[in-house]
Amino acid sequence: MSDQTVAHVLGTWAPRMVAQGIDYNDLVATNARIRAWDDWCREWCATGAMHEELARRSEAHGETVSATEAYLLAAMAYHFACNNFTHDLDQYVPAHHKKVACYARAAPHLSPPAERHEVPLDGLWMPAYLRVPPGRERPPVVVIISGLESTKEEHRTFEDGLLRRGLATFSFDGPGQGETWFQAGMIVDFERATSAVIDHLERQPTVDADRLGAFGPSMGGYLAPRSAAHDGRIKACAVSGGSFDRSRLLDRLDDPFDFARWSHIWKVYDKDRLADLTRQSTLEGLASKIRCPLLIVHGTLDFVPLDQARRLYAEAGGPKELVVLEGGNHVCNNMPYRYRPLVGDWLARQLGAA
Amino acid sequence: MTSADPRVGSAIEHWAPRFIANGIDYNDFQTTLARIERWERWCAEWSRTAARHKQLAREAEGRDSPPSAGEAYARAALCYHFGKFLFFEDMDQLRAATAATARNYQRAAPLLDPPAERVSIPYAGTSLPGYLRVPRQAERPPVVLLLAGLDSVKEEFGTFEPLFLRRGVATLAFDGPGQGESEFDLPIEPAFEKAVAAAVEWIATRSDLDGSRVGATGVSLGGYYASRAAAFEPRLSCAVAIGGPYDFAEGFDHLPALTQEAFRVRSHSPDLAAARRRAAALTLREAARRIEMAFLIVFGKQDRLIPYQQAERLFAEMPAARKRLEMYPDGNHVCNNMPYAYRPLVADWVAEQLGAGRVV
Numbered sequence: 001m002s003d004q005t006v007a008h009v010l011g012t013w014a015p016r017m018v019a020q021g022i023d024y025n026d027l028v029a030t031n032a033r034i035r036a037w038d039d040w041c042r043e044w045c046a047t048g049a050m051h052e053e054l055a056r057r058s059e060a061h062g063e064t065v066s067a068t069e070a071y072l073l074a075a076m077a078y079h080f081a082c083n084n085f086t087h088d089l090d091q092y093v094p095a096h097h098k099k100v101a102c103y104a105r106a107a108p109h110l111s112p113p114a115e116r117h118e119v120p121l122d123g124l125w126m127p128a129y130l131r132v133p134p135g136r137e138r139p140p141v142v143v144i145i146s147g148l149e150s151t152k153e154e155h156r157t158f159e160d161g162l163l164r165r166g167l168a169t170f171s172f173d174g175p176g177q178g179e180t181w182f183q184a185g186m187i188v189d190f191e192r193a194t195s196a197v198i199d200h201l202e203r204q205p206t207v208d209a210d211r212l213g214a215f216g217p218s219m220g221g222y223l224a225p226r227s228a229a230h231d232g233r234i235k236a237c238a239v240s241g242g243s244f245d246r247s248r249l250l251d252r253l254d255d256p257f258d259f260a261r262w263s264h265i266w267k268v269y270d271k272d273r274l275a276d277l278t279r280q281s282t283l284e285g286l287a288s289k290i291r292c293p294l295l296i297v298h299g300t301l302d303f304v305p306l307d308q309a310r311r312l313y314a315e316a317g318g319p320k321e322l323v324v325l326e327g328g329n330h331v332c333n334n335m336p337y338r339y340r341p342l343v344g345d346w347l348a349r350q351l352g353a354a
Numbered sequence: 355m356t357s358a359d360p361r362v363g364s365a366i367e368h369w370a371p372r373f374i375a376n377g378i379d380y381n382d383f384q385t386t387l388a389r390i391e392r393w394e395r396w397c398a399e400w401s402r403t404a405a406r407h408k409q410l411a412r413e414a415e416g417r418d419s420p421p422s423a424g425e426a427y428a429r430a431a432l433c434y435h436f437g438k439f440l441f442f443e444d445m446d447q448l449r450a451a452t453a454a455t456a457r458n459y460q461r462a463a464p465l466l467d468p469p470a471e472r473v474s475i476p477y478a479g480t481s482l483p484g485y486l487r488v489p490r491q492a493e494r495p496p497v498v499l500l501l502a503g504l505d506s507v508k509e510e511f512g513t514f515e516p517l518f519l520r521r522g523v524a525t526l527a528f529d530g531p532g533q534g535e536s537e538f539d540l541p542i543e544p545a546f547e548k549a550v551a552a553a554v555e556w557i558a559t560r561s562d563l564d565g566s567r568v569g570a571t572g573v574s575l576g577g578y579y580a581s582r583a584a585a586f587e588p589r590l591s592c593a594v595a596i597g598g599p600y601d602f603a604e605g606f607d608h609l610p611a612l613t614q615e616a617f618r619v620r621s622h623s624p625d626l627a628a629a630r631r632r633a634a635a636l637t638l639r640e641a642a643r644r645i646e647m648a649f650l651i652v653f654g655k656q657d658r659l660i661p662y663q664q665a666e667r668l669f670a671e672m673p674a675a676r677k678r679l680e681m682y683p684d685g686n687h688v689c690n691n692m693p694y695a696y697r698p699l700v701a702d703w704v705a706e707q708l709g710a711g712r713v714v
Binding site: 015018019023024025029051054058061063065066069070073111161164165334335336337338341342344345348349 | 370371374375379380381407410414417419421422425426429467517520521691692693694695698699701702
């Protein structure tokens, strides 16, 4: 496999794929079938279809537990099939729909179940999943804000860690993400989406929205502090691999690979307009308005420069903590056992999960 | 991933999927292997990785997080285990890593969900240490015995157990003769049904378990043990053999050198010739035709340790009315290169045979 894009994608994201639930053997076997980047989406879909078939067979035998596990593997394979593949929507869109459908089959049977919600925002509706730890009376809740090209279905293994610590989880597709992308692209003032989610959670009797936290990995690590700066109802905010200022990426707009990904989420295909939106995507003047406790985790090998994390730490206006993990890659997904317990324990403590 | 030392290369080639399937972090596998140039460093480097997880466990205890501590101690135990699973260069290192495996898992056990209770099964004037895990909200659940193989231990079942637990089946994993904490006192026992009988009797003393519904699932050489138990222990209701041999001596000379050495050490044989003679006792030639209980064989046709024909032979010879052979064309030894295929299958089958109520 000599294709540069394939090598780049695997070099950057293979640990993330495994951390989010891709089976190691699927990674090995699927990659062995991929000779060029053009094969990527098709081959990962083939792996997804294999698991979907196993799921259907288990379903036919009434073996719900097995079917659920197989649907999750299928959903993750379809998810990473479309990841980074925005330049070919003829392949991307069907894979996306299969991801959504497979995860929806698994959702009611997860432990605890994932309940589908739809959050209104200016005529849009943002699909989401709420999971509540069993045996807890109105537990605190953590809103998980996805990064670039991530969606509500990708957070299941992370959610499990929060649930074990007594925290409910709410993962949603904001503008430009997952199912909501089909209605609208990314918006500069993403905090409006987060606030709509909080409005929605305040109406849920099963969780305590007075004890609400936010977690953002990757670009979600820019969107989450941005939301915390605007909405004081966020009582604790944690980020991993986040950024302060997206305008640092302006020079990469000439790279066809990155241009395709960014123009896709914004649904803006004009380079000048995209540059303008990217320039506006900054915490400049906002970070000081963050009053809630903030945990910033960043790996020394993250392609997002450590300076971005340091600047957020320097300018945040409330209690704050910066944890730099030596050798950590983007989001520290090459050491999930380091950042995930850290973030989970910190959120549980800040939000008073017993 | 390649290595200059053929013994390291062989371990990577044969065992990577197993390590990951049984809970070694994908990144730990890569970074630890990258540090190992010669086989002599194998145990030391895995122990270094283990020590890091132990440190994380201590930090988690410091911030009073039982889930984080439990997971980190379990990872430490597993790294120590794989550090010595086939490492016989230095018996002091093997002993130290064996003790560290047991100690770290013991710290993890009460913090797991559901917890693992350390138990002691009376056996032949001594006892076999084990871990019992009981599914939440299950009233007197059935139990599956998890039987490890030649180079495995009770602490290696951490990722397999949840599949049974989710289906309402309690799990009992223990170190039998030749395994883990028992291996220094008790050599490999060809008549492993004796150890299974001890476990069945111990289960009967527990009012919270249904001793009339007990099955056995054996992995690799444990598949042979499960077959022995099915032949000679009628108090079992069903058994599963995953990647188990029919006759261990038959392919002995074709086994990798490390595997032969594992058998020599754990059968307490002075040399390979003696080990080969002892291996001859591990056969189902008499036992197979006595297997009448429900029996499931799982095997991978690409198994490079045990020829798949041994599974076919076992299947053909057993008179059990309810028998099933699941042969995966692409499966490796124990099919650990497709855990998502064989594990749910085994867990569903066992739950059905034992009439387990599903836990939601």
